[in-house]
Amino acid sequence: MSRKMAKFRRSKPKEADLRLSNANLDRLPGHIHRPGYDRAGVTPGIVHLGIGAFHRAHQAVVIDDLLAAGATDWGIIGASLRSADTFDALAPQDCLYTVAVRSGAGTEHRIIGSVLATEVAKNNPAHLIALMADPATRIVSLTVTEKGYCHTPQTGELNADHPDIIHDLANPEAPRSAPGFIVAALARRRAASLTPFTVLSCDNLSANGHTVMRILTQFAHLRSPELGKWIADEVACPSTMVDRIVPETTDADRAAVSAELGMTDAWPVITEPFTQWIVEDNLGAGRPDFARAGVQLVADVTPFEHMKLRLLNASHSALAYLGYLAGYETIAAAMTDDRFAAFARGVMADAAVTLSMPAGTDLAAYSASLLERFANPALHHRTWQIAMDGSQKLPQRLLGTMQDRLRQGLPIDTHALAVAGWMRYVTGIDENGQAIDVRDPIARELADIAKQAGPVADRLAPALLDVRSVFGEFGTDPRLRRAVTRALARLYELGARQAVQAWRPG
Ligand code: CS2
Numbered sequence: 001m002s003r004k005m006a007k008f009r010r011s012k013p014k015e016a017d018l019r020l021s022n023a024n025l026d027r028l029p030g031h032i033h034r035p036g037y038d039r040a041g042v043t044p045g046i047v048h049l050g051i052g053a054f055h056r057a058h059q060a061v062v063i064d065d066l067l068a069a070g071a072t073d074w075g076i077i078g079a080s081l082r083s084a085d086t087f088d089a090l091a092p093q094d095c096l097y098t099v100a101v102r103s104g105a106g107t108e109h110r111i112i113g114s115v116l117a118t119e120v121a122k123n124n125p126a127h128l129i130a131l132m133a134d135p136a137t138r139i140v141s142l143t144v145t146e147k148g149y150c151h152t153p154q155t156g157e158l159n160a161d162h163p164d165i166i167h168d169l170a171n172p173e174a175p176r177s178a179p180g181f182i183v184a185a186l187a188r189r190r191a192a193s194l195t196p197f198t199v200l201s202c203d204n205l206s207a208n209g210h211t212v213m214r215i216l217t218q219f220a221h222l223r224s225p226e227l228g229k230w231i232a233d234e235v236a237c238p239s240t241m242v243d244r245i246v247p248e249t250t251d252a253d254r255a256a257v258s259a260e261l262g263m264t265d266a267w268p269v270i271t272e273p274f275t276q277w278i279v280e281d282n283l284g285a286g287r288p289d290f291a292r293a294g295v296q297l298v299a300d301v302t303p304f305e306h307m308k309l310r311l312l313n314a315s316h317s318a319l320a321y322l323g324y325l326a327g328y329e330t331i332a333a334a335m336t337d338d339r340f341a342a343f344a345r346g347v348m349a350d351a352a353v354t355l356s357m358p359a360g361t362d363l364a365a366y367s368a369s370l371l372e373r374f375a376n377p378a379l380h381h382r383t384w385q386i387a388m389d390g391s392q393k394l395p396q397r398l399l400g401t402m403q404d405r406l407r408q409g410l411p412i413d414t415h416a417l418a419v420a421g422w423m424r425y426v427t428g429i430d431e432n433g434q435a436i437d438v439r440d441p442i443a444r445e446l447a448d449i450a451k452q453a454g455p456v457a458d459r460l461a462p463a464l465l466d467v468r469s470v471f472g473e474f475g476t477d478p479r480l481r482r483a484v485t486r487a488l489a490r491l492y493e494l495g496a497r498q499a500v501q502a503w504r505p506g
Contacts (some may be wrong), residue, residue, distance in 0.1 A: 018263035020093040025111070028261055032098075035113030037067050039094075042075040044116055045288070047132050047197075049178050050144035051078030051086050051118060057099055057246045057271040059141060059202060063114035065293040073136070074288040079119040079128055081144065081178065087118045089267035098257050098268035104376035109260055121181060125174045132185030133198065138286045139160040140185070140495065141200040142212070143242075144178045146392035147441050149205065149215055153392045154472035156211045158218040169222055179219045186220070186235065187227055196235045199284045202242045204313055206396040207302055209239030209280060236284030241308050243276040245373060247381040272376055274369075278304045293326040303357050306400075310351035311363070312370050314418070315344040319374070320386035321421030325431055325496035330382055335375040340503045345371060345506050346414045354404035388439040391421045391446070391470050399474060406479055411506035416483035417491075419500065420457075423464050423484070424491050426450065431495050457489035 008122070018024055025034050046063070048055055055078065059172040063074055078095075080086050090097060095115040101108045121128045132140055146153060150162040158179070159165065168180030175181050186196050199216065201208035216235070221228030249270055257268040279290060291297055298304070316331065323334035334340045348367040357363065398419055402412045427450035428438050440446065446464070453459040461484045465475040474480060490499045 007372050011418050017019035018262050020096050020098070020261060020265045022094045024094065024263055025096070027263065028111070029400065031107070031109075032046040032108040032261060035064065035068065035096075037070075037113070038118070039113050041072055042067055042114075042116060043073045044077045044131075044136060045074040046076045046139045046141060047128075047137050048076050048078045049081065049121075049140065049142045049181065050148060051080055051115070052143060053118075053249060053269045054242075054244070054246045055141075055143045055202070056097060056112065056115070057269045058242055058244045058275060058277065059143075060112055060377055061275070062115045062290070062293045062295060063097060063276060063288065064112045066288050066290075066389075067114055069289075069292055071288055073113075074373045077113050077117045077119060077131055077137075078115050079121050080150070081121045081176065081181075082169040083094040084120045084123070086267065087120045087244065090115070090118050093266065096265075098211045098261065099259050099266045099274055100253070100260075100268055100270050102376070103273050104271060104377055107260075107373070107378070109257065125176075125181070125184075128181060128196060129173070129184045129188060132181065133194070134191070134300045135189035135194050139200050139283070140182060141202055142178055143202045146203060146205060147389055148178050148203070149212065151211065152178050152469050153349035154393050154469055156205075156206055156214060157356045158215045160218075160222065162259075165475070166221065167365070168219075172223060179215050182221045183223065183227070183231070186216075186231055187223070190227065190230050190234075191403055196231070196284070198236045198238065198287070200238060200240060200279070200283075202240050204242075204309060204379050204393070204396070206305060206309060206400070207239055208305070209237040209301070234284075236282050238280035238282050240280065241276070241278040241301050243308055243312065243379060244274060245272045245376075245379060246270070247379055247486060248385055250380065268403050270372060270379070272379055274373055303355065303361075307355055307357060307361070307366065309396045310355065310401050311348045311367055313393070314351055314401065314415075315370065316348040316374070316386050317390065317393055317397050318347045318415075318421065320383040321390070321418065321425045322500055324387055324436070324492075325421060325424055325495070326385040326500065328383055330380055331374050331376050331386070332379060332381065334383065335371070335499075337497075339503070341371060341375070341505050342416075342505075343414070343500050344374065346503070347418060349411075350405065350412075350414045350506065353408070353410070354401050384437070387425055389441065390426065391442045391467070394419065394422060394470055395472075400441055401469065403474055406477070412480070413487065413506050414503070416480075416487040419484050419502060420461070420491050421496060423460060423488055424496070426464070427455070429462070442467070455492060456487050461485040 039268040164177035278296040280301045328334035382498040426446040453463045
């Protein structure tokens with residue numbers, strides 16, 4: 001349980017307090033938007049793995065719109081793979097929760113009813129597999145974060161040495177990982193001669209549909225080559241581009257939302273007005289009427305995924321590492337510094353020239369809208385939150401752009417400064433000598449490397465560039481090594497704030 005939840009539990013509402021629930025919907029103040037449909041008449045059609053804040057502020061809202069428009073068989077069963085926090089918060093409130101949309105203009109509150117039930121996979125894996133194998137389930141969607149795919153970020157291949165993969169191969173009916181659950185349920189459907197469900201990855205991976213397909217078939221192949229082949233032949237894994245900024249909910253957010261509702265919501269989600277979902281139009285086993293809820297269905301999502309990863313997520317990560325080191329707690333705070341805003345614009349501009357977009361895409365307008373979203377003063381999006389799991393994020397956010405720019409003969413100094421920011425950050429010691437709480441699956445390996453190298457750019461940069469799972473072969477490119485070493489030397493010399501102040505477009 002996170003410390004935040006523990007705190008929340010201690011300050012648990014008194015018996016007399018009202019709790020958000022089906023029975024109490026009528027007691028909400030009139031201005032709070034709530035499900036106008038009969039929830040009891042809705043049946044599940046989607047099992048979602050990784051029911052965190054992002055899913056609840058994004059896909060679940062789309063489905064809520066569709067239920068409001070008359071759909072009845074696309075309700076969501078949301079599963080957490082390990083933590084019981086979401087279940088504990090939502091089960092007592094009939095899985096209802098608030099989406100609070102915040103902007104400079106104020107906050108709009110809306111109660112979402114599309115999540116019908118929540119599960120904790122770890123507590124009862126067989127039950128979750130049975131739900132996924134049920135013919136009513138036509139989509140299994142995922143937001144399990146980059147590291148939840150148990151793959152090597154640099155290559156997109158399954159990491160067969162991952163402890164969860166080793167475990168799941170030994171215990172196929174009681175898996176731990178997302179690939180383990182999906183393959184277990186697909187094997188069940190194959191054995192029952194049922195059509196497979198569509199697997200819908202909604203994580204920020206490049207070519208997330210192809211990547212999840214590769215991982216599933218590789219994992220299934222290790223169980224049985226026939227199963228691997230069946231999955232490759234029969235399962236649809238459309239790629240998707242998902243976008244909505246959703247900072248972690250704080251205790252202050254819980255208190256503010258509950259005050260607005262006049263009743264307790266144990267886990268509302270906080271987000272921005274913007275939302276976007278682009279889905280590759282090859283959903284196999286039937287699909288909700290996505291277009292009706294504003295989802296864009298396209299033949300090829302790849303250019304949009306690259307655009308988002310290389311413009312939004314790349315500049316987010318750049319602001320996160322350098323902003324954290326410079327003492328900015330949130331993205332919006334970093335954006336009040338003109339030089340940081342200019343630097344973010346520089347990251348986007350350098351990435352934009354590597355993209356080939358469908359005609360009519362206006363990358364300048366897109367970049368401008370990103371800068372505006374980052375500056376949203378009502379969102380408390382911590383640099384520390386975005387800095388998490390950098391080893392899983394760097395390839396698709398920063399390194400692909402650098403490779404493409406080098407191929408085009410263009411300089412890579414802007415991105416090199418962002419990569420150097422990551423390097424400085426993962427040493428685990430900030431510019432004032434204070435510890436940084438580095439969250440990353442390979443945090444220990446990175447800290448050991450940093451300790452061995454010491455705070456010396458000439459040693460630290462090459463040592464980290466040798467981490468194959470992040471940099472692969474590209475890490476040996478002398479042009480990359482030179483640019484990143486130089487940028488890291490500047491960071492050590494000037495500090496992040498001054499280094500960004502001194503940065504100029506290449
Ligand atoms: C962020 C993303 O935490 C992160 O790494 O860059 O979660 C970002 O907020 C979303 O992708 C926006 O759609």
